[in-house]
Amino acid sequence: MERTAEYRIFLVDASSSMKDRLDGHAKIDIVKESLKRFCAEAWPSFYPQWPLKIGIAAFNLKGIIGKTNIQELVPLMVTPTRAELTNLAELATTGGSPVRDGLAYAKNLMQSIATIDRLRHPAVRRIKLISDGGNKGPDPLSLCEQIAKAGIKLDTVELSPRPSAFMAKLAEKGQGIHYCVRTVEELTMALELPRFSESY
Numbered sequence: 046m047e048r049t050a051e052y053r054i055f056l057v058d059a060s061s062s063m064k065d066r067l068d069g070h071a072k073i074d075i076v077k078e079s080l081k082r083f084c085a086e087a088w089p090s091f092y093p094q095w096p097l098k099i100g101i102a103a104f105n106l107k108g109i110i111g112k113t114n115i116q117e118l119v120p121l122m123v124t125p126t127r128a129e130l131t132n133l134a135e136l137a138t139t140g141g142s143p144v145r146d147g148l149a150y151a152k153n154l155m156q157s158i159a160t161i162d163r164l165r166h167p168a169v170r171r172i173k174l175i176s177d178g179g180n181k182g183p184d185p186l187s188l189c190e191q192i193a194k195a196g197i198k199l200d201t202v203e204l205s206p207r208p209s210a211f212m213a214k215l216a217e218k219g220q221g222i223h224y225c226v227r228t229v230e231e232l233t234m235a236l237e238l239p240r241f242s243e244s245y
Contacts, residue, residue, distance in 0.1 A: 050096045051169040052121060052158050054151045055080060055236065058176035059103040059116070060142035063204075065177070068227055072177055072204045073138050079232035080133055084119075098122055100154070101133060104147035106140035106181055113146040121158065141181030144215075148174065148188050148199070155197045171198040171221070173236065178209040189218035202226060202235045 057080075063073040080101060100121035107114045118132045155170045172192065192199050199219025203212040208225035216223035224235035 051098070051171060052155065053097065053099045053171045053173065054121070054154060055099065055101045056147050056151045056172055056174045057101065057103040057118075057136070058142050058144070058147070058174075058179070059105040059136055059138050060179060060181070061105075061139055062142065062177055062179045063138045067177075067204055067206070070229075073136070075204060075229050075232055076175055077133055077136065078229045079236060081130060082229070082233045083236045084130060102147075102150065102154075103136055104143060104150065105138065106143050108140075111141060111143075111181070113143045114140075115147070115150045121154070142176065142179040143182040144174070144176065144180045145183045145185035145188055148172070148185050148192065152188070152192050152195065152197065156195060169198070170196065171200065172219070173200045173202055174212075174215065175202045175204070175232075176212070177204045178212050180211065186214060186218050189215050193218065193220040200224065200235075202232065204232070 057076055059073070063076070064071055067075065098121050099119070100117070101119040103116045103118060105114055106112065116136070118136065119129045151172045155172065158170065189199055198221045199216060200221040201212040201216040202224045203209060203226065205225055206227065208223065213223045226232045226235055
């Protein structure tokens, strides 16, 4: 059987609210540690059956007017280098959370991948939005529907004591899965899923 390739973008909310604490730990620190564990430990162990390329990007609003800032921390590739994971460690939080703009960036990136990388087909394209549920700017629901129509799955990973209707709705419109997590262990598991045997 032909092996299925997957492109997975971890889209991290780097707004000010991600400094807030969840069970005694800053949310952004939970995200950084979970992504580090995924790249260093979980990824090589759980994905031997098919090629997986990942990228990590962060988004927030900067300045008084609120200009959207997108940081590509790890470009889409099979194995992040140590230097790129250092970029993740240095990620700072500030400003608001322009969810629609962050998703638009990830959608455009995934669509460009479909046109330039024709080596492995069929390929799964998945966006994992990692946020605490805040949103500053236009409603992103219609964009989530466009993401799904483009053949891209949208999962939402929410750092919160309880799930929100907003994050659940984004995943529903994006034909993905909504995870609500509180700890590094729970978030790392959400980054890993779905695995080969569960989705193909």
